[in-house]
Amino acid sequence: MSRWIASLPMYNVTPQHATQWRSLLGDCLAAYARMTGGEEVTAIEVQDGELMAHWRRKDLLLSQACGLPYRMLGLHSEARVIATPRFDAPACEGPRYCSALVVSANAWRRGATTLAACRGLRAASNSADSHSGMNAFRHAVAPHARDGRFFSSVLWTGSHAATLRALAKGAADVGAIDCVTLALLRDAQPEQLDGVQIIGMTASAPGLPLIASRTLGDEQAEALRAALDAAHAADPARAGKLRLRGFARLTGEAYAEIEEMANTAARLGYPELR
Structure with missing residues (x-):
C-alpha cells in the first residue's frame, strides 16, 4: 500500500483542464519523490461526495479544498495549508x-x-x-x-x-x-x-488552499512546496492553460477571513442564503 495519496479535484472544469491538472500533479509528485528519497505517493481521482472524507485522511499528501470547509467545518484541525495558488484571472489579486x-x-x-x-x-x-x-x-x-x-x-x-x-x-x-x-x-x-x-x-x-494531513512533517511540507514550484516552472504552456501564476505561502490563519464573512452576514440578520 502506498504511504501517501494526492489529488487536485477543484478546478477540473473541463476534461482538458482535468488533464492539465493531472499532469501538473504528476510533475509535482515526481519532484517531491526526488527531494525526499523516493517517498511513495499515489495520485487518485475523488468524486464530489467523497471530498470531506478525502481531505480528512491521515495519508493525504496533497489536495485542494474550499476555504469554507477548511475554516468552518473543522478541517483545519486535521489538515495543514501547504500553499495557495495565484491565478491570472479577472478579479484575482495574488492568492x-x-x-x-x-x-x-x-x-x-x-x-x-x-x-x-x-x-x-x-x-x-x-x-x-x-x-x-x-x-x-x-x-x-x-x-x-x-x-x-x-x-x-x-x-x-x-x-x-x-x-x-x-x-x-x-x-x-x-x-x-x-x-x-x-x-x-x-x-x-x-x-x-x-x-x-x-x-x-x-x-x-483567500483562494482555495492546497492542503496536507497534519501527519506530514515540517521538512516534508517544505519539500512539497518546492515540488509545487518546480512543477509550475516545468511547463509554462501548461501553466498558461490553467491560468496559474504560481503559489503563495498563506497560513491557515488567513482563512479566518472566510468565517468572518459568514459572521458579518449573521450579524446583519442573514445567516442563511434564502
Whole structure:
C-alpha cells in the first residue's frame, strides 16, 4: 500500500483542464519523490461526495479544498495549508479571489442589473458548503435582505457549471460563480456563458488552499512546496492553460477571513442564503 495519496479535484472544469491538472500533479509528485528519497505517493481521482472524507485522511499528501470547509467545518484541525495558488484571472489579486454575481439574460432584460434589483428572484448555488457559491454570495446579499430573506427560492445545483446551466435554461435567475472557474470556462467552453450577464463581484477572500494531513512533517511540507514550484516552472504552456501564476505561502490563519464573512452576514440578520 502506498504511504501517501494526492489529488487536485477543484478546478477540473473541463476534461482538458482535468488533464492539465493531472499532469501538473504528476510533475509535482515526481519532484517531491526526488527531494525526499523516493517517498511513495499515489495520485487518485475523488468524486464530489467523497471530498470531506478525502481531505480528512491521515495519508493525504496533497489536495485542494474550499476555504469554507477548511475554516468552518473543522478541517483545519486535521489538515495543514501547504500553499495557495495565484491565478491570472479577472478579479484575482495574488492568492485572493472572488465570485462574479451573474443573472440570466431574461432577468437582465427585466431589470436585474444590480444585486439590489434581484430581490424576490430565484437564486442558484453550487453547494451550501461552498465559499464562492454560497458564503461569498450570502455576504454580498446580507445588506439587502429583509427579515432574513431576499430570494423567492434557492436551487442547489451541485456545481458552478450546473448553476450556469440553470440560469441559461431559466430554472433560476441569479447566482455566484468562482472567478477562476469563470475564466477557465471562458477560455475553453465560452458557450457555457451564453445567456448570462455579470452584474457585480463579491468581496475577495483567500483562494482555495492546497492542503496536507497534519501527519506530514515540517521538512516534508517544505519539500512539497518546492515540488509545487518546480512543477509550475516545468511547463509554462501548461501553466498558461490553467491560468496559474504560481503559489503563495498563506497560513491557515488567513482563512479566518472566510468565517468572518459568514459572521458579518449573521450579524446583519442573514445567516442563511434564502
